Amino acid sequence: MKELNIQRIPTEKLSDSLALSQFAFQYELSLEKQEERRLQYKETENWGAYVDGKLAARLTILDLHTWLYGKRWAMGGIAGVATWPEYRRGGLVSGLLQNALHVMKEQGQTLSFLHPFQFAFYRRFGWETYTETKKYEIPTALLPKLPPQPGHVVRVGEDIELLNSIYSEYASQYNGTLDRDEVWWKQRIFANRKGSAAVYYDTEGRASGYVHYQVKDSVCQIHELVSLNWEATKGLWRFIADHDSMIDKVTLKAPSDDKLPFVLDNPRIKQEIIPYFMARIVDVKRFMEQFPFEKDGAGNGGRLTLRVTDAHASWNNGLFVIEVAADGNARVEAAELLAKDSNDEAACDLACDISTLTAMFMGYQRPSFMNQIERLKGKEGANYLEALIPERATYLPDFF
Structure with missing residues (x-):
């Protein structure tokens, strides 16, 4: 019988991890890049499944922070999930994900995100789609035709402090965006997105938007367009349009609630909606205790009983009593934890699995819709929950 052991991948075994990742994701690192990875390596974030002492599968748990309803x-960002072909379909990834849930719970990471190679696969483990992006392709002739704005645009280079101050205010208005730090900007943004950054300043000298873009082969690829108000949006699009003599088209990805086509003279541009990242609530009790419910959404406070099914996190599998005060804060009690194979549906206001719960509380889907498609049981409870969860769009302009 083969011996299976799940443990952190020690730094001295990093070469084994890099070899597996390069094979699985079909890329090749130069010796210089391998040394760079070694210097950046965090042993605490990288886990491996070892079979008879050999690395058979791996994943990373990135220590990240996200914005959710302004908080x-x-x-925990799950990344780099890979298995050697000879060990696939042996339950190794299942074991790694199960271990990751325990680790994230211990680390106080109440949420987890990942980019799926296959949505159905990760749904089996409780992750669910939480965001999508709009991809635009705009011919130069159809770009917004806007008059000059009162402010001005300045190229700023890699001014992380300035760009992050704008980004953070913007990102906090969405659910599921990352709270970036300096290292993330250097290693994930500027290292992977070539080009220029330009900032819009209003008449009072306030930096209220930026565009990070690259012009190559007559295409203007906008990596990111961030705006804090309509004036900055107009100023930045005017700036992009002024590149018309050197480009044939503009491409960009935008939040799902973006309304750019409506303001175009001809809105018939190429648009594509792309399901993107998945999320998972790691610890239901702690999550609910931190969640900013709608103030007075319960009508001077109220009590909700919620039955959660979670086959991979026993601490979530059971009945929760949630008492929401008028100020939106909640007191949560894990009234009864049930065996993972239990089908007991004791009297409760609502019942759903962990993935359904995640989609609703991330703001991606509403309780009324989940009740309609029979993923959330309890009509009256669904109406009650509808009033308790604030409405806010989801977005993630990053990748990991």
């Missing part, structure tokens, strides 16, 4: 939340 900063600890989040």
Whole structure:
């Protein structure tokens, strides 16, 4: 019988991890890049499944933070999930994900995000789609035709402090965006997105938007367009349009609630909606205790009983009593934890699995819709929950 052991991948075994990742994701690192990875390596974030002492599968748990309803939340980012072909379909990834849930719970990461190679696969483990992006392709002739704005645009280079000050205010208005730090900007943004950054300043000298873009082969690729108000949006689009003599088209990805086509003279541009990242609530009790419910959404406070099914996190599998005060804060009691194979549906206001719960509380889907498609049981409870969860769009302009 083969011996299976799940443990952190020690730094001295990093070469084994890099070899597996390069094979699985079909890329090749130069010796210089391998040394760079070694210097950046965090042993605490990288886990391996070892079979008879050999690395058979791996994943990373990135220590990240995300914005949710204006609050900063600890989040574990699952990345680099890979298995050697000879060990696939042997339950190794299942074991790694199960271990990751325990680790994230211990680390206080109440949420987890990942980019799926296959949505159905990760749904089996409780992750669910939480965001999508709009991809635009705009011919130069159809770009917004806007008059000069009162402010001005300045190229700023890699001014992380300035750009992050704008980004943070913008990102906190969405659910599921990352709270970036200096290292993330250097290693994830500027290292992977070539080009220029330009900032819009209003007449009072306030930096209220930026565009990070690259012009190559007559295409203007906008990596990110961030705006804090309509004036900055107009100023930045005017700036992009002024590149018309050197480009044939503009491409960009935008939040799902973006309304750019409506303001174009001809809105018939190429648009594509792309399901993007998945999320998972790691610890239901702690999550609910931190969640900013709608103030007075319960009508001077109220009580909700919620039955959660979670086959991979036993601490979530059971009945929760949630008492929401008029100020939106909640007191949560894990009234009864049930065996993972239990089908007991004791009297409760609502019942759903962990993935359904995640989609609703991330703001991606509403309780009324989940009740309609029979993923959330309890009509009256669904109406009650509808009033308790604030409405806010989801977005993630990053990748990991």
